Amino acid sequence: MTMARNSTAGQHRAFYFSSKVTDDEGNSRPTSSNSQEKLVEVDSNETHSFAYSCFASFYRFLWIVVVITCTFVLLLQVTICVNKLRHPGITTQTQVMFNNSLDFPAVTVCQRQGFKLSQLKAYNVDNGWSYKIRGNNVFNSFDFQTHSLEKFWTDATYAVDDIIWDCSLGQDKRIPCPTEVTGGETKAPNLGVSHHLSKQYGRCCTIFQLPDLESPPELGQEKGLMVILETNTSEYKDQDQEYSGWSVFVHPVQEKWTEFSQLGDTILETIQINLGEEVTLRLAVSEYKTVNNPPKDTCMEDETFSVIECRERCFYEYLETRVPCRGPWVQNSSLEICSNATDMKKFLSEENRVLGTISDRCDCTRQCKFRRYSMAAMDRKDSLAPFKGLQRGKIELYYPNGLAHRVTESWGYDASQFIGEVGGSLGLLLGMSVLSFLEILENISRVMWAKFCGKKKRDPTQVVT
Numbered sequence: 001m002t003m004a005r006n007s008t009a010g011q012h013r014a015f016y017f018s019s020k021v022t023d024d025e026g027n028s029r030p031t032s033s034n035s036q037e038k039l040v041e042v043d044s045n046e047t048h049s050f051a052y053s054c055f056a057s058f059y060r061f062l063w064i065v066v067v068i069t070c071t072f073v074l075l076l077q078v079t080i081c082v083n084k085l086r087h088p089g090i091t092t093q094t095q096v097m098f099n100n101s102l103d104f105p106a107v108t109v110c111q112r113q114g115f116k117l118s119q120l121k122a123y124n125v126d127n128g129w130s131y132k133i134r135g136n137n138v139f140n141s142f143d144f145q146t147h148s149l150e151k152f153w154t155d156a157t158y159a160v161d162d163i164i165w166d167c168s169l170g171q172d173k174r175i176p177c178p179t180e181v182t183g184g185e186t187k188a189p190n191l192g193v194s195h196h197l198s199k200q201y202g203r204c205c206t207i208f209q210l211p212d213l214e215s216p217p218e219l220g221q222e223k224g225l226m227v228i229l230e231t232n233t234s235e236y237k238d239q240d241q242e243y244s245g246w247s248v249f250v251h252p253v254q255e256k257w258t259e260f261s262q263l264g265d266t267i268l269e270t271i272q273i274n275l276g277e278e279v280t281l282r283l284a285v286s287e288y289k290t291v292n293n294p295p296k297d298t299c300m301e302d303e304t305f306s307v308i309e310c311r312e313r314c315f316y317e318y319l320e321t322r323v324p325c326r327g328p329w330v331q332n333s334s335l336e337i338c339s340n341a342t343d344m345k346k347f348l349s350e351e352n353r354v355l356g357t358i359s360d361r362c363d364c365t366r367q368c369k370f371r372r373y374s375m376a377a378m379d380r381k382d383s384l385a386p387f388k389g390l391q392r393g394k395i396e397l398y399y400p401n402g403l404a405h406r407v408t409e410s411w412g413y414d415a416s417q418f419i420g421e422v423g424g425s426l427g428l429l430l431g432m433s434v435l436s437f438l439e440i441l442e443n444i445s446r447v448m449w450a451k452f453c454g455k456k457k458r459d460p461t462q463v464v465t
Contacts, residue, residue, distance in 0.1 A: 070429035077425045081418050089412035090291055099402040101218055102285060104169065104225050105373045106208040107397065108249040108257040111158055112272070114202025116235040119156035123147060129237055132200045136348040140341050149337050149344070153328040157202030158231075160195050163246075165230040165392060167191060167207055170223055197329040198259050201247065208253050221280070224398025229273060231391050245274045246393060250283075252371050256309040262358050263311045269375055271395075278394040280379040286405040289369045299368035307364050314362035319354050323347045 113132075120126035124141050142152070169190045195205045207227060229246050236244065249257055250269040258264045273279055292299050316330055323346055325338035338344040354361075375397065426432045 067430075074425050074429045078422055081421050084413045085415070085418045088414070090293070090409050091412040093408045093410070095406045095408070097287075097404045097406050099404060102283075102399050102402060102404060103253070104209045104397065105250050105283070105285075105371075106206050106253045106255075106257070107225065107227060107395075108196075108204055108206040108251065109163055109227065109229060110198065110201035110204035110247045110249075110259075111163060111231055112201070112243055112245050112247055113231075113236045113238065114158060114198065114200070114204075115156045115237070116158070116232075117237045118235060119152070120237060123152050123156065125152075126237065133348075136345045136352075138348075139344045142341060142344075144340050148339070149328050153197055153202070157197070159203070160193060160205045162232070163203075163205055163230065164193070164207070165228045167225070167227040169209060169225050170218070196257060197331075199327060199329045200259050204257065204259075206257055219399050219402055221396065221398040221400070224283075224396055226396050227394070229393040229395070231275070231393075233275070233391050241274070244391075245272060245277070247271075248273055248395060250373050250375055250397070252373065254304055254306055256306050256312070258308050258312055260312075260315075260355060262355055263315065264308045267308060267372070269373060271375065271377065273393045273395060274382075275391040275393065276382045278379075278381050278383045279377055279396070281375040281395060281397045282378050283397050283399050284374045284376075284405075285399075286372050286374075286407065287369075288372070288407045290366075290409045291411060292368055299366050301368050303367070303369055305365075305367055307366060310364035311358065311362050314364065315354065315358050318361055319350060322354070323350050327351075 115129065115132075117126065120129050124143065125138060127141065129138065139149075142149075190210060192208050192210050193205055194208075195203055198204050207225075209225075231244075231246070233239070233244065248271050250271075251257060251264070251267055255264070255267055257268070261268075271279070271281070290299055292301065313332070316326075316333055320326075320333060320335055323335070323343070325343045325347060326333050326335040327344070327347060328337055338347055
């Protein structure tokens, strides 16, 4: 068997194989006259094509794996973004703002012994009294046949001009404080005064800054709010110094004052003023703006909404279902004022009991935007002597500067951030953009147009006549 090699320029190499036998003389001859040489040619292009095909298949497989992986990651990222958009977090920003003027809070003043001793004796209830109502049996000796509780509260408590002797807001100290109360409220050039009946204090009055003043109050101690208090110690039931003087409450103007700490524990700031004492109070204000996040954290957008008033209304509405009548200090109630000792005793007992569970029964919505005031006593001194047999006290409230803290809540994730994150993921993982979407839409529209709106092909077998 022999092998021959033939190589021609410009041609591919080939190998020829032939089968021959050798005779006795050494000459070679074919094994058969009909035998033909068997040619096997191996082309190098086929080898290269096979290698390229294997590489292309592996590349396509790898490309498919990468695309599937990127698509899965994209869907996961979009799911996370959708969840963040449905349940966004809340970010809090704290700022210190400077203002040329700041609104003053409302100031409620109450006599610590708000019932006159002479009237307690006249109505035969002085034995059940200390510096306030003591126990539920205090009205057992009250003559309900002759007198009413409403008249008793009018006669035994102090009027506004018996509590406040003078007041002013701003530098002009010549403006007198309004003391003549008509219909529960009166007005002065820059201040308003209202009064409220109270179970513990008898009657309290609230001084507040009128809205939309032509010249808002300025900053500094000399331009703050000044109130001179007055009381008659000869009408005190208890002469103990601990129960003498006044209770002063500072609260936002839109919030109703309440004597029950369970209803206004985080809203009211309280300070006690002793007889003859002059107290200087420095004010600070913080403004809060929160987001409304129902149903778990709902708030009211209405800035005139009062949380204390809501709690008080809820409290007395529930109390109405358990008592036959009410006390004179309860306002906006459909019940009549109690007219016998038994009903009054039941009312006082139920009021104290229900008040202890008010936090579980009433869940009033908070305000979305509100203010909180704080005060610090900068100076306390005994400098006011009795005047015409009456004891006095004085408070001055002022802003030392125009600084106010503002706390603002906002959503930590919104639609613009959602679009940015999803668009970034599409571009990074799949290389898509707005132009890519437009091209896809264009191709789809062309296919749909060609399929449904293109010209129908005429049937070639149809004969046109």
